[in-house]
Amino acid sequence: MxxxxxxxxxxxxxxxxxxxxxxxxxxxxxxxxxxxxxxxxxxxxxxxxxxxxxxxxxxxxxxxxxxxxxxxxxxxxxxxxxxxxLDLEELKELEKLLEGGLNRVTQTKDERFFKEINTLKMKGVELMEENQQLKEKMENSPHVAEQGQPSETAGHAWRSFSSDISLRLGLPYPN
CATH class of the missing domain: 1.20.5 (Single alpha-helices involved in coiled-coils or other helix-helix interfaces)
Incomplete structure (x- = not known):
């Protein structure tokens, strides 16, 4: 439609x-x-x-x-x-404000130092435990006899470790 x-x-x-x-x-x-x-x-x-x-x-x-x-x-x-x-009252107010800010800064700094000290102490304890475990592992593990040494002395060789290695720098042959 x-x-x-x-x-x-x-x-x-x-x-x-x-x-x-x-x-x-x-x-x-x-x-x-x-x-x-x-x-x-x-x-x-x-x-x-x-x-x-x-x-x-x-x-x-x-x-x-x-x-x-x-x-x-x-x-x-x-x-x-x-x-x-500034007049005297404004200077006193400014001094209070600065002291408050300084106190907050030193408090935050001290908190961060204490946290750092605590984490380092925890890390030291963990390292001492790991060191103790490694010592026990060394004492309990069987040692291979080294060249010309009996197996008993080879086991205690790591305790009395001393080195006579010397390093000399220079030309191999003097002219």
């Missing part, structure tokens, strides 16, 4: 032509007016929203830049750079 395409023909009668044109023109004009009125309202509303958003953004930006400037000034004072404008 589709509509068939209507062929538009030229209307010869002038009065009939004007009536037909006005019938076709009126719905377009009404929809155009409605669209433009909606468009004006939306644009004014969007402009209002954008202005309000810009105001909020500028307020936030101003607050953040003020906070950054304040924190930068505080950091400079902590470094000891801008102390000329």
């Amino acid at each position: 589709t509509r068939q395409k209507i062929q538009i023909k030229k209307i010869d009668n002038i009065a009939a032509r004007q009536v037909t044109f006005s019938k076709r023109k009126r719905p377009f004009q009404e929809s155009s007016r409605a669209f433009h009125s909606l468009r004006r309202r939306d644009s004014s509303f969007s402009v209002f929203k954008h202005r309000q958003a810009l105001r909020l953004q500028s307020r936030k930006c101003a607050m953040l830049s003020k906070e950054i400037a304040e924190k930068t000034r505080e950091l400079r004072r902590l470094r000891g750079e801008e102390l000329q404008g």
Whole structure:
């Protein structure tokens, strides 16, 4: 049930032509007016929203830049750079703040040192246990007789280990 395409023909009668044109023109004009009125309202509303958003953004930006400037000034004072404008109370407050920070730093450093010492002690105990196990393993393992030594002396050779090896550096034949 589709509509068939209507062929538009030229209307010869002038009065009939004007009536037909006005019938076709009126719905377009009404929809155009409605669209433009909606468009004006939306644009004014969007402009209002954008202005309000810009105001909020500028307020936030101003607050953040003020906070950054304040924190930068505080950091400079902590470094000891801008102390000329401070009165006695502010200097005492700054001193307390610095002492608190220094105490936290030394406490953290001490904790890390104690942890390091404890881990090294545990590692030393583990190495001593491993050394003891290796000694027991050496005493219990059968030893192969070395060249020209009886098997009894070869077993105790590792205990009294002394070396007479010497190393000489230089040319093999003097000229």
